[in-house]
Amino acid sequence: MKKSKKSQKGVTSNDKNKGMGKEKEREKKSSSLESGSYNYKMFSFFNRKFKINEVEPPSDVKKAFSLFTDDGSTHMTAEQLRRFMSVHQSEVSTRLEDAQNIIEQVVNRRHHITKFARHTLNIEDFFYFLLSDDLNGPIRTQVHHDMSAPLSHYFIYTGHNSYLTGNQLSSDCSEVPIIKALQNGVRVIELDLWPSKDEILVLHGRTLTTPVSFIQCLTSIKEYAFVSSPYPVIITLEDHLTPELQAKAADMITQTFETMLYYPESDLTEFPSPESLKYRIMISTKPPKEYLEVRSKDASEDESSPKDDSDASESDQEDEDFKSLQAGVSGYKRLITIHAGKPKGSLKTALKEVTDQVRRLSLSEHQLEKLAGSHGLDIVRFTQRNILRVYPKGTRFTSSNYKPTIGWMHGAQMVAFNMQGYGKSLWLMHGMFRANGGSGYVIKPDILTRSADELFDPKATLLPVQKTLKVKIYMGDGWRLDFKHTHFDAYSPPDFYTKIFIVGVPADEAKKKTKIIEDDWCPVWDEEFSFPLTVPDLALLRIEVREHDISEKDDFGGQTCLPVPELRTGFRSVPLHDKKGVKHKNVRLLM
Numbered sequence: 001m002k003k004s005k006k007s008q009k010g011v012t013s014n015d016k017n018k019g020m021g022k023e024k025e026r027e028k029k030s031s032s033l034e035s036g037s038y039n040y041k042m043f044s045f046f047n048r049k050f051k052i053n054e055v056e057p058p059s060d061v062k063k064a065f066s067l068f069t070d071d072g073s074t075h076m077t078a079e080q081l082r083r084f085m086s087v088h089q090s091e092v093s094t095r096l097e098d099a100q101n102i103i104e105q106v107v108n109r110r111h112h113i114t115k116f117a118r119h120t121l122n123i124e125d126f127f128y129f130l131l132s133d134d135l136n137g138p139i140r141t142q143v144h145h146d147m148s149a150p151l152s153h154y155f156i157y158t159g160h161n162s163y164l165t166g167n168q169l170s171s172d173c174s175e176v177p178i179i180k181a182l183q184n185g186v187r188v189i190e191l192d193l194w195p196s197k198d199e200i201l202v203l204h205g206r207t208l209t210t211p212v213s214f215i216q217c218l219t220s221i222k223e224y225a226f227v228s229s230p231y232p233v234i235i236t237l238e239d240h241l242t243p244e245l246q247a248k249a250a251d252m253i254t255q256t257f258e259t260m261l262y263y264p265e266s267d268l269t270e271f272p273s274p275e276s277l278k279y280r281i282m283i284s285t286k287p288p289k290e291y292l293e294v295r296s297k298d299a300s301e302d303e304s305s306p307k308d309d310s311d312a313s314e315s316d317q318e319d320e321d322f323k324s325l326q327a328g329v330s331g332y333k334r335l336i337t338i339h340a341g342k343p344k345g346s347l348k349t350a351l352k353e354v355t356d357q358v359r360r361l362s363l364s365e366h367q368l369e370k371l372a373g374s375h376g377l378d379i380v381r382f383t384q385r386n387i388l389r390v391y392p393k394g395t396r397f398t399s400s401n402y403k404p405t406i407g408w409m410h411g412a413q414m415v416a417f418n419m420q421g422y423g424k425s426l427w428l429m430h431g432m433f434r435a436n437g438g439s440g441y442v443i444k445p446d447i448l449t450r451s452a453d454e455l456f457d458p459k460a461t462l463l464p465v466q467k468t469l470k471v472k473i474y475m476g477d478g479w480r481l482d483f484k485h486t487h488f489d490a491y492s493p494p495d496f497y498t499k500i501f502i503v504g505v506p507a508d509e510a511k512k513k514t515k516i517i518e519d520d521w522c523p524v525w526d527e528e529f530s531f532p533l534t535v536p537d538l539a540l541l542r543i544e545v546r547e548h549d550i551s552e553k554d555d556f557g558g559q560t561c562l563p564v565p566e567l568r569t570g571f572r573s574v575p576l577h578d579k580k581g582v583k584h585k586n587v588r589l590l591m
Contacts, residue, residue: 052480139568163177172209183227191214359386399420472527495516
């Protein structure tokens with residue numbers, strides 16, 4: 001049972017309508033909301049009535065409105081709004097037409113009148129605009145990074161076991177999570193291929209997961225690859241196929257994707273850019289085993305042995321089958337754009353090995369942590385030309401995830417996550433790839449791509465402060481519209497507080513918390529926090545709202561995560577999401 005709280009705002013009265021039917025209860029609730037209050041039943045005998053406080057603009061908003069309007073004016077013109085956007089919000093490219101469009105949208109939404117009725121904003125309209133995340137969001141929504149650098153210069157939104165609907169051991173395999181991932185902007189899809197007689201199935205091998213057909217996955221990828229982003233999709237294949245089925249897989253891939261499929265004529269010495277690969281699909285996997293060459297060598301040695309006529313006939317047929325198989329496997333190998341594979345020697349040797357061809361190396365989260373302790377600079381150097389993929393350790397049976405920042409700090413482009421799960425690590429992943437318009441490609445900071453003598457050392461601790469991020473949390477709103485009035489507390493309105501985190505390099509990690517605002521659906525905190533940052537380009541701002549509970553674990557009120565380099569200055573509306581990363585319809589903060 002939820003807690004019971006005493007409040008000076010609560011009014012207790014006898015419940016005269018105890019025997020009231022459900023219909024009358026609904027009428028009573030509706031009447032209470034219209035009169036601006038909530039009723040909370042206590043011990044089945046009493047009602048506690050709480051007034052709904054009107055949401056008012058903070059004093060800083062009122063001052064800004066007054067500053068950018070004429071003396072004593074109660075309305076802001078389009079030109080004054082344009083100046084506010086340019087000066088206070090640092091949106092210097094705002095045109096008069098942009099300001100006029102904002103006014104038109106706000107007036108239409110709030111007053112339901114035509115654009116010709118009024119061309120100005122009053123203080124309530126102005127406040128409404130500031131709280132509208134589609135008009136005044138915290139980050140840019142367009143692609144704005146340089147997309148002409150090699151693929152190795154970007155963090156890429158990457159999925160792990162993309163076909164699983166749940167846990168790693170017994171959940172169903174399906175094209176549905178693949179579709180959802182692509183709709184959410186994921187650019188790297190992983191498929192595990194296993195043989196089943198003459199068929200190719202996608203499943204998590206040696207587990208109880210139920211399979212889905214390879215062709216079904218390919219068809220879904222083709223249909224949904226570019227619904228959220230035009231930039232390239234990479235399919236990483238974990239291949240357990242026979243040579244015959246590899247040849248069949250090559251036919252399926254080429255026939256499904258046709259001209260969408262990209263593969264180079266020869267091995268790459270530098271990866272192409274995302275811009276040059278728009279609306280293209282690439283394959284990344286280990287090249288087929290070269291045992292066919294060995295078999296060919298054995299066949300040539302057998303030519304010296306005497307054969308009768310029947311042996312010669314059978315040998316000719318075997319030669320034809322072998323040539324056909326060899327051609328099929330060669331066709332499969334030809335489709336691989338990003339060559340993957342385990343190093344022949346130690347991982348340390350592989351990182352330092354210099355070759356003309358670029359490639360992909362995969363490490364488990366545990367391997368990365370171990371290697372980063374002694375060879376961090378080598379990892380950063382390797383990822384300047386090559387691609388590093390990091391994947392969850394095998395014991396994450398529940399599809400949980402690891403902290404992604406260690407991969408990003410070392411330049412790993414493909415930090416592979418279980419997208420079907422949820423949790424704080426996945427919130428960080430969502431936050432990183434809200435950058436650059438949600439394109440799925442985020443350009444690495446210069447510190448990870450510059451020359452060897454200026455190479456970034458992830459282990460460095462005594463770094464100078466580059467920037468100080470100042471965050472002011474004014475207020476929150478929208479819970480009363482998205483939740484039942486007893487969702488957080490059965491006996492009174494919620495007691496909200498906000499936690500703020502900086503996630504990035506170890507020297508920058510920090511946590512702050514606002515005071516608790518009791519019994520209020522629209523909490524006003526009006527608190528400011530400062531965060532000194534040594535590597536701001538790798539920092540994330542994570543925000544979490546909780547509802548204080550005396551007797552139980554604090555309830556979850558919403559969360560979001562934002563890339564610090566993308567933050568826009570000024571008053572901003574910050575929408576909150578649920579635990580799975582789904583955006584709430586109305587819940588947001590003014591910051």
